Amino acid sequence: MTAPLHEAHPAGPGRALPDTQQGMRRRNLARVLHAVRAEGPLSRAAVASRIGLTRAAVSTLVDELVRSGLIEELGPERPGRVGRPGSALAVSGRGPAGIGAEIGVDHLAVCAVDLRGTTRSRAIRQGANRGRSPGPVIAELTELIGRVVAEAEGEGLWPAGLAVAVPGLVARDARTVVRAPNLDWHDTDLGGLLPADLPLTVDNEANFGALAELWLEDGTPRDFLHVSAEIGIGAAVVVDGGLLRGTRGFAGELGHVPVRPDGPACACGGRGCLEQYAGEEAVLRAAGLEPDEDRVGLLAGRAAKGDEDVRRALRDAGTALGVALTGAVNLLDPQSVVLGGELSGLAPWLLPSLREELARRTAGPACPVSVSRLGPEGPLLGAAHSVVRAVLDDPAAVAARA
Amino acid sequence: MTAPLHEAHPAGPGRALPDTQQGMRRRNLARVLHAVRAEGPLSRAAVASRIGLTRAAVSTLVDELVRSGLIEELGPERPGRVGRPGSALAVSGRGPAGIGAEIGVDHLAVCAVDLRGTTRSRAIRQGANRGRSPGPVIAELTELIGRVVAEAEGEGLWPAGLAVAVPGLVARDARTVVRAPNLDWHDTDLGGLLPADLPLTVDNEANFGALAELWLEDGTPRDFLHVSAEIGIGAAVVVDGGLLRGTRGFAGELGHVPVRPDGPACACGGRGCLEQYAGEEAVLRAAGLEPDEDRVGLLAGRAAKGDEDVRRALRDAGTALGVALTGAVNLLDPQSVVLGGELSGLAPWLLPSLREELARRTAGPACPVSVSRLGPEGPLLGAAHSVVRAVLDDPAAVAARA
Structure with a gap:
């Protein structure tokens, strides 16, 4: 195995670039672009003070980014500021x-x-x-x-x-x-x-x-477990802001964590895997419903209307998720668990039993569980x-x- | 949280040292010391060629390491080599x-x-x-x-x-x-x-x-799960040659992964945790034996003599370990699982059922399980x-x- 299993999300931009003059130029281009994106519109002088390079060095870098179409000049900044007006820079909407x-x-x-x-x-x-x-x-x-x-x-x-x-x-x-x-x-x-x-x-x-959670949502911790589902149930393990991928790239197979070792047979060869209790088709079955294309819509609709069979099936799915997540939390000690993907649409009916199960199986405060606001878009x-x-x-x- | 959760074991020595002239000197001292430790006795010239520094630079570094008592000079190398005989360097046995x-x-x-x-x-x-x-x-x-x-x-x-x-x-x-x-x-x-x-x-x-496994045993992969036990069962998660510690430092709590969610109550507040099936006291109980100070010795002795109750209890413990490890392997996708600590003494009776359980619950080839040769010394x-x-x-x- 040659690739590192743990891909640290660079704390600063371009961290992995080589330590040469060429590498330094590339890193500085990235620093300028990140600064403009995070805080723009900014003048060249403001960029220089943000990233601690000289105005001249920043100008050269900005010119290169403008030429490549990554940064655009919005025209002179509004007057009233001290000094010669600089052209405000913004990340390009046409790059x-x-x-x-x-x-x-x-x-x-x-x-x-x-x-x-x-x-x-x-x-x-x-x-x-x-x-x-x-x-x-x-x-x-x-x-x-x-x-x-x-x-x-x-x-x-x-x-x-x-x-x-x-x-x-x-x-x-x-x-x-x-x-x-x-x-x-x-x-x-x-x-x-x-x-x-x-x-x-x-x-x-x-x-x-x-990754969407990490990049697009404020306050996402750098260590969390992201649970996602369609028919299968997957998870992503984020450690120190990077994905833990595993030897073969298969880390995060939460759906095949055994929940009840003598439970129903699973396609993976095991028995009683989480997917057999909390996958969308398993929940439909448990609620006595036929498979449907819009599984989440069907379940959420019926649960919202108070269908007791569906609510019970979702409660049981939450409990199974709680058992599997207890194991995951014990192994990984994350800061939080986030329910994302299609699963987030069923969260109102899954979360109470999930949280209860996690809490009663945990010594000390239980790991917080939240719902992704990005949902199926994530x-x-x-x-x-x-x-x-x-x-x-x-x-x-x-x-x-x- | 400020400390990084993933402590990469430095690929080269002293990787984390600051990027200053002083930092470079410290890194080079480490490179010399590592080279002498790994391949010594070596002459100054041999060290220089190993780490790609000039002979003069290496001499200065070696002198500093000799003065601090970290390296010792064994006297002139044996004759017959080309060039002026150099003094052979070895890591000090008195430092x-x-x-x-x-x-x-x-x-x-x-x-x-x-x-x-x-x-x-x-x-x-x-x-x-x-x-x-x-x-x-x-x-x-x-x-x-x-x-x-x-x-x-x-x-x-x-x-x-x-x-x-x-x-x-x-x-x-x-x-x-x-x-x-x-x-x-x-x-x-x-x-x-x-x-x-x-x-x-x-x-x-x-x-x-x-860490002992990683440092002292040849061929240990850089991604593995190390399972250890006394009365409790713990694990260490090694990712890319470093320990995954978790948010609070609690990662690796394999003993409280639920194996049978409705099983016996555990001190952690949960039910049916792995520790209730595969911890040493649980195995003694299952075998109908009284608690003893030398739990592993007692169990191993009886199992070796063919005591069927003890063998069955250990077989069941192996099965429970297999269920919990299936979950861990699905989440982490490690290259291997190593049984270490006191647990290694019981491996002959745990391994067959453990491996069987892991294999039958795994799609594709099961994760290899081996026994630490360091055992309780680890x-x-x-x-x-x-x-x-x-x-x-x-x-x-x-x-x-x-």
Whole structure:
């Protein structure tokens, strides 16, 4: 194994760049871009004071970022300030865009996010993907990607990369879907099926959901467990602001943590896995309902109307989640647990029994459990923003391709 | 929270030292010392070629390490080599020593390890510590420490620091035992009770056991789960060669992972925790035996003689370990699981059912499970070697105190 398993999210931008003069220039480009993005509009002088470089050095760096289309000049700052008016700088709304895509069990979605973090274009296609072979699904996804890219290009943006969220295990090559049981895909190299002209990253949807939480929500701790679900239940383990990926890239398989070792058989070969109690189809079964495309909508609708069978099924699912999370919290000692993805839509009925179970199994104060405000949007946004973050962390790499 | 949760074991020595000229000198001292330790005896020229510095620079660094007593000159290298004979350098056997200590439920142990990694002095005291207040236990431990330090000093060594392994949860201050249920200690600041003249680090015994595995055994992967037990069952999570500590320092609480959610009540407030099935006292109970001081010896002895009740109890304990480890492996995706500490003595009777359970609950190849060759020695050795590693990684800090 050569890649580090723990990808620290750089505390400062571009931390991993080499320690040479060229590396220093690249790091400083990133520092300027991050400063402008976080606090802009800013004058060159303000950037220089923020990051502790000379005005002259910052000017050179800014010029390069402006030439590459990553920063734009908004014109002179409003008068009334001391000194010669400087031109206010802002991150460009017409530069590179991150293209995020999501392959769900029942939908495909694509979006484009600009450097400012604004979603500029979206496309979604409802329809079951389960049991379909990867080729036609990726062909449809590619068509959506084309549509979103065209719309973004119409607004002066250009795609800097593509990140795809999948409901399954992804190898550490960030291309190969090793196992997505609820699509019935195995060892599928998406790199060979997707457009070759964009840098590609494929990752598990729970991982992208966790990154979205980390990047887009205020107050997210740097150590948390992000639980996500469609039919399967996945988790992302975030340690010190980075994803814990595991030896093969398979860390976070919460859905196959045994909850009742003698429980019903699971497709994984085990028995009584969490998925058998808290996966969406398991909950539908427990509530006596037929499988449906809009599983969460059906369950949430009935629970809201007071359907006692559905409420009981969701209560039991919460209890099972509490048992599995007790184990996870004991092993990882995170600062919090966040319920994200589709699961967040059922939180009102899952949370009470989940929290109760976690509390009664914990010595001392129980680990806090919260619900993602990004909800089902998390994985798609996390994917698109992962491309944007890569640009912000090393703008020189992108400028070279612009 | 300010401290990083993931302590990367430096890939090169002294990685974390500041990036100044002074920092560079300290890093280079560490590189010289590591090179001599790993490949010595070496001449100055050989060290220079190993680490890519000039002979002159290495000579200056070596002189400083010789003056501080960390390196010794063995005299001229044997003739027959090309060029002027250089003096062969070796890590000193008379320099700083790491003092390791272990507070077990039924014993106290102390050892001194020199820079070469050789254990130079040991002391052990059998006797139950359960329910004794910390004061008298630490007084006895201090007496053992004094004896071991005196013996080491008699051989020309001097103590560079003290590391203490405890069977419980330790706060991130590395001094306070937050909870050691099987000693019945709570919020005990060992820093106030132990000799103040030595730099002190207190850590969980499973953590020190895992570090011993990582440092002393060939072929240990950089990502593994180290399971350790006395009456409680602890684990250490090693990710990319460093310990995953968790927010409060409590990561690795495998003993309280629920195995059967409706099982017997546990002191932690939960039910059916792993400790209720695979802890030493639980196994004695299941085998119909009375509690005993030498629990592992009693169980291993009877199992070896073919006692069917004991064998069945151990088989069931292995199954319970397999269920809990299935959850841990699903969450962490480690390269392997290592059984260490006292638990290793029971491995012949635990492993078959443990491996079977893990395999039948795993899609694809099951995570390999091995037994530590360090066994019950692991935590004590890990403690002493953690002091030695700190010296090797930053010899300048120690030289200043020599």
